[in-house]
Amino acid sequence: MIQDIAPNVYQNHYDPAKQPAAGSYVIFFDNRKLFCRTGMGTLTFPTYGALTDHSGMFRYLFSIDQDEYYLALDQECVPKAPPAWEGWDLMPLFSLQRLQPKASAYAALEAASLGGWYTGNRFCGRCGHEMVHSETERALQCPECHNLVYPRINPVAIVAVRNGDKLLLTKYKGRGDVPFYALVAGFAEIGESIEDTVRREVMEETGIRVKNLRFYKSQPWALSDSLLMGFFCDLDGAETPHADGSELSVAEWVSRDAIPNRDDGFSLTSEMIEYFRTNGKGEYI
Ligand SMILES: [Zn+2]
Structure with a gap:
């Protein structure tokens, strides 16, 4: 998954005393865009030492190994304009998430999430x-x-419902003709346990009941400032799902051997579908 950047280590402990060094990375953030260079599939951020204008403030975000990341601000919570460098630009976040090195792509997502929080709470x-x-x-x-x-951080349940050798797969509306399957997913509501979110979302989106909830893994998902929590569970009772019409266009049981291999090493959803397809890699699911 995107956060699996070992042997690199992400450290997000906030230290107000930290000051940028020449080699520290600087994040210029503007409405879900980051200032960077993206040539040859490689993601590069400016360093503090390469900047000629050091006015304003540089708010410490996090570190990956020895590399520290700072958010460039004009004043508290106001984004600072990036320098006019040839070959560099403010790039939409979704265009950065699969670039290399993976640790930098992950840094871009988390920096954008924090940048959005700072600039949205001025x-x-x-x-x-x-x-x-x-x-x-x-x-x-x-x-x-x-x-x-x-x-x-907005909690989200991702739900893989099993019915014997079949998995409940969905396709969301409004995503063009993208043929990729997804899993039932939805935000936790106030006053609800994440287990209740699982049961409610599956019922709302497909009209079926589930039992035997088993937590799988979680994933920070910066694009929606979320923490995704993945669960496997079993069908309980009648097995005919219906797509709810407002969110899903398809909800159907797909046999293990008919599920396409699309694990992208990126999302919890694709890892969970692949985990089922390969029969839990020999483990119990
Ligand atoms: Zn107040």
Whole structure:
């Protein structure tokens, strides 16, 4: 999956004392676009030492091994404009996620998620005052009403429903003619356990009941500021699924030997489908 970058190690502990060094990477973020160079399938970020304009502030984001990443800001939570460099541009996030090295693509996603949080919380949602950064932790604080805002992560359930040797696969509406299968998926609602999310989403999207929920793995998914939680479960009762019409165009049982091999080494969904297709790689699912 995208976050599997070993032997590289992602460290997100926030340290307010950190200052960029010449070799630190600088993220210029603007509305889900990142300033970078993408020649030959390789993703490159500017370094602090290569910049001639060091005005504004550089907010520490995270490290991957010894490489530190900083968000370039003009003032608290206002994105700083990138330099005018030939061959460099603000690129949409979705165009970066499969570039190499994988650790840099992963850094792009997480930096965009944090960049979106910083720039989207410039003002207090309670009283409208300008926010300032906490001096001790990654949080934005309102100096007027003391509202404290932490990075928001939206929990999502990804559900692989098994019916003997068949898996419940779906196709979402509005995604053109993309022939790829997906799994039932949906956001947790307030007041709901993630297990309840699994049961509700499968019922809402396909009209079937499930049992024997088994947690598989999770995946940070920066494109929706989410934490995806993957579950396998079994059909409980009547087996005729129906696509709900508003979200899905297809929901159907697909035999193990008819499932295409599309594990892309990138998404939890594709890994779970491949895990079922290969019979749990010999493990119990
Ligand atoms: Zn406030």
